[in-house]
Amino acid sequence: MASTTKEVATELLPLIRVYTDGSVERLFGSPTVPPSPDQDPETGVSSKDITISENPSISARLYLPKLIPHNQNQKFPILVYFHGGAFCVESAFSLLCHRYLNSIVSQANVVAVSVEYRLAPEHPLPACYEDCWAALQWVASHSAGNCKEPWLINHGDFERIYIGGDSSGANTAHNLALRAGTESLPGGVKIFGAFLSQPYFWGSKPIGSEPKEGHEKSLTSLIWSLVYPSATGGIDSPLINPLGPGAPSLAGLACDKLLVCVAEKDMLRERGVWYCDEVKKSGWKGEVELFEVKGEDHAFHFLNNEAENAKAMIKRLASFLK
Numbered sequence: 676m677a678s679t680t681k682e683v684a685t686e687l688l689p690l691i692r693v694y695t696d697g698s699v700e701r702l703f704g705s706p707t708v709p710p711s712p713d714q715d716p717e718t719g720v721s722s723k724d725i726t727i728s729e730n731p732s733i734s735a736r737l738y739l740p741k742l743i744p745h746n747q748n749q750k751f752p753i754l755v756y757f758h759g760g761a762f763c764v765e766s767a768f769s770l771l772c773h774r775y776l777n778s779i780v781s782q783a784n785v786v787a788v789s790v791e792y793r794l795a796p797e798h799p800l801p802a803c804y805e806d807c808w809a810a811l812q813w814v815a816s817h818s819a820g821n822c823k824e825p826w827l828i829n830h831g832d833f834e835r836i837y838i839g840g841d842s843s844g845a846n847t848a849h850n851l852a853l854r855a856g857t858e859s860l861p862g863g864v865k866i867f868g869a870f871l872s873q874p875y876f877w878g879s880k881p882i883g884s885e886p887k888e889g890h891e892k893s894l895t896s897l898i899w900s901l902v903y904p905s906a907t908g909g910i911d912s913p914l915i916n917p918l919g920p921g922a923p924s925l926a927g928l929a930c931d932k933l934l935v936c937v938a939e940k941d942m943l944r945e946r947g948v949w950y951c952d953e954v955k956k957s958g959w960k961g962e963v964e965l966f967e968v969k970g971e972d973h974a975f976h977f978l979n980n981e982a983e984n985a986k987a988m989i990k991r992l993a994s995f996l997k
Contacts, residue, residue, distance in 0.1 A: 687897055691763050693796055704760065705770040710736055711777075718781035724768070725824060727813045731793060733806045736767050738780040738787040739826050752835035752867070752996055753827065754779070754787040755811050759842030759974060760794075761875070762803050762902040767791040775977055775989075782993035786831050788814055795902035800914070807847050808854060811838065818862035837868045837996055838930075841977055842943075845874035849928075849950075850914055856929035868932035870995055872988075873973055876946035878916035879909070883945035895942065918953055925950075925957040933963040934995045936988065938971040966991050 685693040692700040710722035719741030727733040742749055756779075758765050758772050766772065767789040780787050792806035816822045818833040840848045852869050860866075877899060881890045890896070896910050906912040913922035933954060937947040944967075951965040968975070968984050976985035 685901060687894060687901060690761055690898070691796075691901075693901070699797060701764050704764045704766065705772075707766060707768040708770045708773050710773075714741065715777050715781075718777045720777045720780045722773070722777075723826075727790075727810050728806075731798075731802070731806060731809075733793075733809055734767075734791040735810060736773070736776070736789045736791070737824070737826055738776050738785075738789070739830060740780050740784045740786070742830075747829075749830060750832040751830055752783070752785045752837060753814060753831045753833065754783070754785045754837045754839060754996060755807075755814055756787055756789045757792070757803075757807050757838070757840035757844035757847040758789065759840065759844045759873075759875075759977065761898045762800060762843045763795045763898070771977055775980055778980055778989050779992055779996070782989060783996035785837070785996050786826055788827075800903035800906070803843075803847060804850055804854075804914075808851055811851060811855075812861055815860040815862055815864035818864050821861065833862070833864055835867045836864060837870070838866055839870035839872070839992075841872040842974060843875045845871035846876065846915065849874060849876075849917060852928045852930050852933075853923055854929075856927040866930040868934070868995065869928075869930045870934040870936065870992060871947070871950075872936040872976075872992070873938055873941055873943055874935065874947050874950065875943060876915060876917060876950060877910055877943075878919050878946075879911050882949055885942070885945050893942075917950060925954045926959045928954065928959055928961065931961045932995070933961055934966060934992070935963065936966045936968070936991070938973060938975055939967060939969045940971060941973040943973060964995075 682695040684695045690703045710724050712723050714721050721739045724736050776789050790807050790810040793802045817827040838848045848869050855866050877895045881887050911919040935947050935951040937944045954963045971984050976988040
């Protein structure tokens with residue numbers, strides 16, 4: 676009898692396993708959960724799922740904070756959010772993401788659009804970037820009444836649009852903020868602010884306290900090779916190394932406010948600090964701030980948002996968005 680055991684082509688623990696037949700096994704992530712159209716019992720936040728595009732397949736979970744009785748025309752800032760997961764795992768519809776967005780929306784009083792983009796390796800980059808840009812364009816289109824999502828039309832303040840994300844989602848937010856500096860959004864909409872939480876940046880040469888031994892074979896490097904095998908410049912592509920050769924000036928970031936969050940024990944910490952310092956040196960005209968949480972590792976606030984440090988982190992994000 677022929678063996679039915681599949682052969683592994685690539686294994687990046689603890690995230691993903693890819694087989695030679697092209698099938699993918701995702702090892703990390705939380706289960707998907709339904710939205711809460713009748714308000715989340717803990718936060719009062721309502722949520723629903725919508726389709727942005729059929730082809731390519733782009734959807735989102737929308738969140739609306741609790742409205743004040745007798746004032747159904749309240750306007751809130753808009754957050755377009757990109758989830759983390761190394762471009763290859765997690766979902767806007769997952770338990771962790773849903774819980775996290777409920778917390779941010781209830782504390783910041785924002786309308787949030789959490790984008791469900793296509794994942795690598797089935798859809799290698801730049802698919803995620805293109806999907807998220809399309810989602811941002813879709814949101815902006817509501818400013819001129821060209822789309823019909825009532826939560827955005829009735830409650831969105833298009834003078835205060837934010838983008839943000841965690842890890843790979845923060846990488847996406849950075850790249851979209853640069854793109855918005857060279858490509859207009861519908862209705863002339865501008866990005867007011869962006870937050871980059873523990874951004875996934877890397878490069879071929881270690882910086883600061885990053886280990887020199889095994890740098891090229893680090894999980895961070897191997898993930899990029901999996902999710903964007905055709906990237907010009909490889910791990911020094913400006914998309915992953917915003918300070919590498921040929922990278923556009925950070926002065927071109929098309930937003931007025933920028934918050935960069937890092938965690939002390941995170942292997943990506945040095946990159947986030949370096950990025951923040953270089954934004955300040957670039958001549959960029961906006962306001963940039965670094966927020967560091969001591970004693971924590973990557974994605975700590977996302978994995979357990981009830982911990983005290985996580986609550987402090989979410990509170991800082993919320994204050995930035997207000």
